[in-house]
Amino acid sequence: MANEGQAKTGVYRNALLAGLWKENPTFRVLIGMCPPLAVTTAVKPALTMGLSVIFVLVCSNIVVSMMRNLLKPHLRIIMFTLTIAAFVTICDLFLRAYTPAMSEILGAYVPLIIVNCIIIFRAEACASKSSVVVSMLDAIGMGGGFTIALCILAGIREVLASGRLAGIEVMPSGYVPCLAMQMPVGAFVTLGLLLGLANVLTRKKGA
Amino acid sequence: MDRANVLLMGFLSMVLVNNFVFTKFLGTCPYIGVSGRLDSAFGMGLAVTFVTALSGTLTWVVHFYILTPMGLEITRYICYIVIIAGAVQLVEMYVRRFFPSLYDVFGIFLPLISTNCVILGICLFIDIWGTDNILEVVVLSTGVGIGFTLAICIMAGIRESLQLADVPECLKGAPITLITAGLLAMAFMGFAGMIKA
Numbered sequence: 001m002a003n004e005g006q007a008k009t010g011v012y013r014n015a016l017l018a019g020l021w022k023e024n025p026t027f028r029v030l031i032g033m034c035p036p037l038a039v040t041t042a043v044k045p046a047l048t049m050g051l052s053v054i055f056v057l058v059c060s061n062i063v064v065s066m067m068r069n070l071l072k073p074h075l076r077i078i079m080f081t082l083t084i085a086a087f088v089t090i091c092d093l094f095l096r097a098y099t100p101a102m103s104e105i106l107g108a109y110v111p112l113i114i115v116n117c118i119i120i121f122r123a124e125a126c127a128s129k130s131s132v133v134v135s136m137l138d139a140i141g142m143g144g145g146f147t148i149a150l151c152i153l154a155g156i157r158e159v160l161a162s163g164r165l166a167g168i169e170v171m172p173s174g175y176v177p178c179l180a181m182q183m184p185v186g187a188f189v190t191l192g193l194l195l196g197l198a199n200v201l202t203r204k205k206g207a
Numbered sequence: 208m209d210r211a212n213v214l215l216m217g218f219l220s221m222v223l224v225n226n227f228v229f230t231k232f233l234g235t236c237p238y239i240g241v242s243g244r245l246d247s248a249f250g251m252g253l254a255v256t257f258v259t260a261l262s263g264t265l266t267w268v269v270h271f272y273i274l275t276p277m278g279l280e281i282t283r284y285i286c287y288i289v290i291i292a293g294a295v296q297l298v299e300m301y302v303r304r305f306f307p308s309l310y311d312v313f314g315i316f317l318p319l320i321s322t323n324c325v326i327l328g329i330c331l332f333i334d335i336w337g338t339d340n341i342l343e344v345v346v347l348s349t350g351v352g353i354g355f356t357l358a359i360c361i362m363a364g365i366r367e368s369l370q371l372a373d374v375p376e377c378l379k380g381a382p383i384t385l386i387t388a389g390l391l392a393m394a395f396m397g398f399a400g401m402i403k404a
Binding site for chain 2: 030031032033034037038078081082085086088089092093107108111112114115116117180183184185186187188189191192193195196197199200203
């Protein structure tokens with residue numbers, strides 16, 4: 001009994017922790033790359049985006065996991081997308097009602113969560129095969145890893161572009177803002193360098 | 208004449224100035240994943256152009272003539288997804304039946320397209336811009352597809368040469384692709400002054 005309990009805790013912990021680094025969607029698996037590039041001009045929108053993705057991912061993973069035995073193979077992708085679309089609508093209306101300014105900044109990128117590969121990927125790879133609890137933990141881990149990645153990227157870009165972090169001055173007063181970081185160029189290059197860094201770190205760990 | 212001018216400007220703006228890949232970051236996943244070879248990149252681009260033109264127009268018609276008059280805007284994301292999936296399915300069936308050789312070129316890309324952000328992106332942006340003329344919608348959504356094809360083909364060409372370049376070990380693969388994309392985005396910024404919004 002005790003052994004079984006331990007094995008179960010292990011499975012849960014793995015499900016929760018995999019997304020944070022080992023299978024981090026942005027740095028390791030390279031899926032769902034649009035939002036990391038598009039909404040990371042500042043930390044606040046990035047955080048909002050991350051939380052929205054966590055919400056949608058958790059809800060859709062739970063629902064998909066609950067209906068996993070009813071799914072017909074050839075209809076499953078459309079069922080996944082419809083579930084996701086429903087939750088994204090909820091999320092979009094919520095943001096519009098409570099944080100209209102943020103909703104304005106994020107614009108079309110909130111509805112675009114529907115086609116974010118992370119969510120479909122987790123529905124396919126995890127939720128359609130695992131129990132509700134495992135899928136939920138997996139969603140929290142993956143969403144968390146995604147949010148952390150967004151915030152790191154946004155932090156770097158915001159500090160370099162405006163000398164502020166989440167609206168607070170952090171750079172010395174003589175700092176000359178680097179406007180290119182706010183443009184698409186900054187997004188692509190920063191993410192490219194971060195991926196390189198992630199590669200270096202993994203290799204060190206492996207050796 | 209004015210109308211033609213507006214349409215031409217809109218088209219150029221979607222292909223060059225507001226290229227979805229470089230300014231709105233849509234369609235970055237296939238951009239990184241697929242663009243390894245020029246011919247497959249071109250096939251992907253063509254398939255996307257086809258589907259954006261079709262689903263951009265269809266979603267606009269549904270939104271303008273069905274959802275808005277009936278006050279059903281709240282369901283629009285779900286409707287869009289169904290329309291896009293349907294359009295992809297339709298294109299797949301049609302191409303397989305009538306152009307088997309083209310089907311071999313598109314092949315695996317077709318089902319992948321339904322989760323391509325470019326397509327949902329254009330449907331949403333057409334909404335946001337508030338376009339109210341079907342001709343403009345057709346031109347804009349075709350322009351987006353062609354812009355995507357242009358971006359992905361340029362990238363594939365560069366990546367074919369990059370294979371011979373001496374890239375630092377840790378930057379091989381996706382990182383160097385992203386950095387190259389950054390430089391390309393900078394080049395495309397040069398078009399920004401061409402058309403006044």
